[in-house]
Amino acid sequence: MFKDATPGEIDIVMLQAWKAFHEYRKLSLKQRADFMRAIALEMEDAGEALIQTAMSETNLPMARLNGERARTIYQLTSYATACENGEWLEARIDTANPGKTPPRPDIRKMLVPLGPVVVFGASNFPFAYSTAGGDTACALAAGCPVIVKAHPAHAKTSQMVADAILHAAKKCGMPDGIFAHVHGAGFEVGKALVTHSYTKAVGFTGSYLGGKQLFDWANQRKEPIPVFSEMGSINPVFLLQEKMRQSAAETAVQYAGSITLGVGQFCTNPGLIIGIEGQDLNTFISTLGQEIKKMAPGTMLHPGIAKAFSEKRKSALAQGEVETIAISETAATENQGIPTIASATGKAFLNNPVLHQEVFGPYSLVIRCSDRHEMLEVARRLEGQLTATLMATEDDILSSNELVEAVKDICGRFILNGVPTGVEVCLSMHHGGPFPATTDSRFTSVGADGIKRFARPVSFQNWSNRLLPDELKNENPLKIWRTVDNHLTKEAIA
């Protein structure tokens, strides 16, 4: 339906973005924030038609899409507030000290935008991680133009959101080229965008293969650029013994819900649960099995995801050491994900890399470790994850120091007695994690700290007050927090 962008079209889009960059970054923080709020309004004004289009392309239910749109609007407006309050600028001022040997000049530092940012829409979040999603909001807040490559699985939805952004841009008098939207079903469009000399950073949410490919292309450029790929995660959950003694069955019920939420199509889906052999783990497994049997299959986002789930699930269940514990008792129709629980021993897990792979969908593997030592070994052998969870009492934690440290080592968000699904949009959220969960564990893709992905510091040495950016002027006209002579303050400089 949409034609792939040609290399010539991509060149034009990138040149426009490059030109827009030089205009847009000169606008005030308030102007950027107003633009973001205008996008939020347009998203709302797109109304029912936008939801219907997304439903037709993604099979996601209306309630979920309404919720996701509300979240997307909240991202835009809350990051707009963060953009204006300017804490993300990391303003640092050291005033001149002529008496020092050698004399110290006046030096003032703040973050400045990197340049045009290419954002790849995610298949599983048509709003929140796509066209006007978190990456776009962060880049605009940082002062960067955005070029979105629509996800082909919801290209119409993406186009509608792009139109909303362009409408907002027009209303706010933004420079031409501040936002562009390109289609591309093949990898050539993505490659052309990532390797274009005017592209200065990339945001991506999707598969390991896709995200790693972008990372490699970006690093092979003459001028390498940062790539923020959020890739797979199996989000391990560790069941500690005292907690299991107290509430094995309740925990199982809680997890049956988390595993099947949204047909398991969340990057924070708990795909691996690790316990220690014994009566309590048996209770957990049997209760989880009973619950999963009751869960109905759900239609997945698109046939490609359904096919991948079906194949990976089949391959996982076919491993010699894997026992199928429970499968939904409701018959599935085409393109549905069937809730499934399997189990294997700790030894099998340690010896079979296939069991470490993500099965994206309503599937979880329960690992039965022979003892605490084996559980620690499993934790140490896991790759980087977006989240990791401990189901544990305080005594469990206090007596498992090595395990707690090993699990913290591999995750970006460390949950105690909860479920990993559900990613709160707030400043304390870290949605990221060690490779291969993401390509850069130092940055988050959710929460206003994500703005910093698209900026770099510049020091201004010996500039007169008049010539400095407002953010760094003596009188602090924007009333932002700044570290002045090693002292955090909102005060003006006398």
Added chain:
Amino acid sequence: MFKDATPGEIDIVMLQAWKAFHEYRKLSLKQRADFMRAIALEMEDAGEALIQTAMSETNLPMARLNGERARTIYQLTSYATACENGEWLEARIDTANPGKTPPRPDIRKMLVPLGPVVVFGASNFPFAYSTAGGDTACALAAGCPVIVKAHPAHAKTSQMVADAILHAAKKCGMPDGIFAHVHGAGFEVGKALVTHSYTKAVGFTGSYLGGKQLFDWANQRKEPIPVFSEMGSINPVFLLQEKMRQSAAETAVQYAGSITLGVGQFCTNPGLIIGIEGQDLNTFISTLGQEIKKMAPGTMLHPGIAKAFSEKRKSALAQGEVETIAISETAATENQGIPTIASATGKAFLNNPVLHQEVFGPYSLVIRCSDRHEMLEVARRLEGQLTATLMATEDDILSSNELVEAVKDICGRFILNGVPTGVEVCLSMHHGGPFPATTDSRFTSVGADGIKRFARPVSFQNWSNRLLPDELKNENPLKIWRTVDNHLTKEAIA
């Protein structure tokens, strides 16, 4: 004199560092800071013998080495203070909100250390960017063990500093493996260190070829890791017209000093000066030439650097369009760098990539642009730089908006009416810059913000106050700045 570390020895060193990591990161910020201060004391206690050794290996004069040691000590002690004050931890707390739909759990985020950091000593700073230099100080502050690969050009100095660090570690009861020192003249040792699975980040200061190679190795790992390579920079200086009318000769005198400071062996040496054809530029060039003729050659750090300078200088001067303006009138002995000024037109510069190359030493090329338009074109064609400088009046700046923006785009530190040599150690300093000045423009290698290079965020979700790290506990026992419910404060949480 020192044997290259074998692969087996490197394995042992890295395993010890990995073990030490798990102990060291549990220590308090104060314990880390005390260790850093103990290293500073040991550096001082190493006394005259350390300076003598460095003099014999590097040809640097005593005053410079004493100053550099004092700076290194200041780095250690000031980063220790920054480590303790905890602003770098970026602590963020969002308290639970059970009334929200869905309920928001308590989430608290802070930076945690990455793991063992490999630091490559720089040839031109035997103290400040080497064994106990900025990278080591930042990594220790972040909670990371350090493995230093000694620069072969000052291996004995490096060994003495390493012994001082190990002595401090012993005194402070640090875990075995917190610091290690390996020698390696060939690239194999560096490659083995960067590609080792226990290595989690790399710091490097040196040549483009060296730094880029480490970056490529790191990105080709199964688990890519961040590499902070600070590489070449020609630190362009733009001479604007009104400023030149006012003070062409004074500016020339100022720059003759900067170009020849330390025999030009600073990464911030001004290797390129760009002006606009005319009487004022002629005055600048002739005055600069007279001054340079008076400057004496100086012995360079080691024969390798002297040879490279001699060859690159020769190649630059041999370019058809390059005119030699002035050469020191003092006869040079072996391994000395001869102060040299050359000149070329803007057109020649735009057409000849050789003229963009760094000539590391007391050499600078003056570019004579035909007009402001050509000067803008030169600015736009420059690669990323550590610094860029404008010599300009306020009116020059206000009438050169495009140039100012273009120059800001390519640099990490933007100087007005000063010289780029002299890097102040303070929080507002950004010593970094777009590629190829460094491999990661988002981070500095000077100033306490450099600590953040070696850390990543972790969110703790739903942890009880008792189990949280001190940095995130309700009562804020460390009295650090934290953003609590979007509000920056040192207050406890009620």
